[in-house]
Amino acid sequence: MQQAREELNDAMDLASDDGRAEAAADPGPGGDGSDADKDAAEEPPVDVEQLRAELELATAAWRADSQGSGRAMELWQAYTRLTHELSLMLTEQLRLILTPTQATQLRGDYRTGKRLNMKRIIPYIASEFRKDKIWLRRTKPARREYQVMIALDNSKSMAQTPQAVELAYETLALVTTALNQLEVGQLSVVSFGEQVSLLHPFEAAFDAEAGAHVLSRFTFADDKTDVVQLMDASLRLFEASAAAADEDLWRLQLVISDGVCQDHPRLLRQVRAATEQRIMTVFI
Numbered sequence: 029m030q031q032a033r034e035e036l037n038d039a040m041d042l043a044s045d046d047g048r049a050e051a052a053a054d055p056g057p058g059g060d061g062s063d064a065d066k067d068a069a070e071e072p073p074v075d076v077e078q079l080r081a082e083l084e085l086a087t088a089a090w091r092a093d094s095q096g097s098g099r100a101m102e103l104w105q106a107y108t109r110l111t112h113e114l115s116l117m118l119t120e121q122l123r124l125i126l127t128p129t130q131a132t133q134l135r136g137d138y139r140t141g142k143r144l145n146m147k148r149i150i151p152y153i154a155s156e157f158r159k160d161k162i163w164l165r166r167t168k169p170a171r172r173e174y175q176v177m178i179a180l181d182n183s184k185s186m187a188q189t190p191q192a193v194e195l196a197y198e199t200l201a202l203v204t205t206a207l208n209q210l211e212v213g214q215l216s217v218v219s220f221g222e223q224v225s226l227l228h229p230f231e232a233a234f235d236a237e238a239g240a241h242v243l244s245r246f247t248f249a250d251d252k253t254d255v256v257q258l259m260d261a262s263l264r265l266f267e268a269s270a271a272a273a274d275e276d277l278w279r280l281q282l283v284i285s286d287g288v289c290q291d292h293p294r295l296l297r298q299v300r301a302a303t304e305q306r307i308m309t310v311f312i
Contacts (some may be wrong), residue, residue, distance in 0.1 A: 073172060079110055079253055079298040084194045090303070095247070101240040107201035118206040126174060126212055126280075131205070132252055169214040174213040174278055175269065178203060179258055181285035187248035197243060199312070204234055213277075216265070217242050221250025223260035230269045255289040259309075260299035266307055287311070 083106055090099050108115075151159050180200055187193045200217075207215055214230040227242045228234060266279050281302070289295065299309050 029138075063219055071246055074112070079106075080194065080198075084190050085109060086199065087194050088190045095244045096241065097178040097244055100244040101236065102203065103197075104236060104240040107243075108236075109206055111198055111202040111205060113206040115202050115209060118202065119209045120210070122206060124230060126173065126210065160268050173218070174214055174280055175266065175275050176207055176214070177218060177230075177262055177265065177279070177281045179218045179220055179262065179281060179283045179285075181253055182225075182246055182248055182288075183250040183253040183288070185253065185286050193248060196246070196248070196284070200242070201239065201296045203282060203284075204239060206282050208234060214269075218258075218262065218265070219246055219252065220258040220261075222254060223250070224254075224258055226265065226285070241242075253285060253288050255283070255285070256294055256298065257290050258283070259295065259302065263302060263305070263307070266305065279304070279305075281307060281309045283309065283311045285311065 083103070086106070087103060089098070090103060093099070107226070148161065178200070180196065186196055204215065204217070215228070215234045216226070216230045217228040217234075219225045219227055225245070228238050228244050232238065262281055266281075302309050
């Protein structure tokens, strides 16, 4: 967890440095050195470490106060602000990996189709209506349609320190925000430990209210991490949602945990079974 925190800090520092360099190099539209531009350039940058430290204290106080739903919304919004720059970077990386799967853009020259290709109309008339491939069809993939399940470890080992809890929430906000920005498709969130709980179903949109609800459901109080049970339950959840989904739909499961698990041979068999069902499992 500490190594992950250091990598996260380095990435956020790099994004912050790039943003300040771009702001200094580009005066903006009509940049004539006006007082407003100077004032904007002189604004101190956000202290990420200070913001994170304040958020750790606020999270600890919220967890000690029964994790009320009203405070959960404020914390979720704070976590999304904290991870904003990183979520943009992650979105661009995922854009290269999760390629569009659904054809929504019109292209091609066909004799039948949904819309006329206006560039072909004049050649069509000039050829005395022989060059009749004047129609467009939706054949170019331009929209993503995946099913993504995020599984976050809810065991006690994830909450050994306040920093570990904050990092778990921060990771959840980072990944869900990036996937939403990419418009990846359907998003689900589950918690796992001794038991597996569905916190957000595929069918519902994941917005700020859903994020606050999910945040309040993680207690990090389970005594063990049963990843085998998670794999069994996730396969059932994916299968239950398959009836309303496309058969060719790719599914992705992101497991966020500290890596404490048992029965590795059986777990390996489950991962292989998931792959056969077009479910790609990634352990983070």
